[in-house]
Amino acid sequence: MELEQTESTKHLKDAWFKAKGELKSNIEAKGKNPHFKSEYIELDSLLNKVNPICQKYGLGIMQFPTGTGLITNLFHADSGEEISSYYELILEKKNAQGVGSALTYAKRQVIQAMFGLSAGPEEDDDGEGALEDSLDDRISKMVAAFAGIGISQEDLEDRIKHPIKYITQKEFEELSAYYKEAKKPKGAVKLNDKFK
Numbered sequence: 303m304e305l306e307q308t309e310s311t312k313h314l315k316d317a318w319f320k321a322k323g324e325l326k327s328n329i330e331a332k333g334k335n336p337h338f339k340s341e342y343i344e345l346d347s348l349l350n351k352v353n354p355i356c357q358k359y360g361l362g363i364m365q366f367p368t369g370t371g372l373i374t375n376l377f378h379a380d381s382g383e384e385i386s387s388y389y390e391l392i393l394e395k396k397n398a399q400g401v402g403s404a405l406t407y408a409k410r411q412v413i414q415a416m417f418g419l420s421a422g423p424e425e426d427d428d429g430e431g432a433l434e435d436s437l438d439d440r441i442s443k444m445v446a447a448f449a450g451i452g453i454s455q456e457d458l459e460d461r462i463k464h465p466i467k468y469i470t471q472k473e474f475e476e477l478s479a480y481y482k483e484a485k486k487p488k489g490a491v492k493l494n495d496k497f498k
Contacts, residue, residue: 305387310383314378317361321356327420329420343420345409345410348419361377365409371389371390372408389411444478448481
């Protein structure tokens with residue numbers, strides 16, 4: 303599902319711009335991921351920072367689990383304008399704990415991406431860590447990681463000239479290198495140029 307929005311989003315975007323001005327770009331990473339030896343932004347810390355500023359400017363965030371994904375609505379209370387997106391859950395385990403973990407990850411990643419928030423220049427997020435797991439289990443995580451930097455699955459498939467599910471180890475390594483390059487400020491422009 304692509305982004306869906308009301309016919310006009312002018313008031314919503316005006317309010318988002320003001321909120322972003324107060325949020326800045328960084329938030330303290332308090333979570334520790336021992337598997338990838340990285341830090342990440344905890345959902346609670348993220349919501350405590352984002353929610354009061356959103357309310358100040360009449361913005362609301364609503365998230366709805368669907369069983370296989372997460373629908374997120376960013377809306378402007380006064381105008382009724384909204385933008386909705388869908389995030390497909392990546393389940394490590396198909397049980398209640400696996401779904402709960404995937405939902406927490408999805409909620410955090412979507413809100414973080416929505417407001418362009420990072421844990422600082424040294425952030426090594428779970429998305430990049432996903433690019434270093436076994437090939438069979440990484441494809442969905444890789445697609446999600448690239449989506450977080452504005453490159454769609456279709457862009458990736460155009461690059462490798464076939465459906466992503468048939469990706470080879472060599473192609474995966476090449477895309478991993480592109481992902482790491484894109485994390486650099488000028489690298490994102492370079493990377494997106496390569497996918498045109």
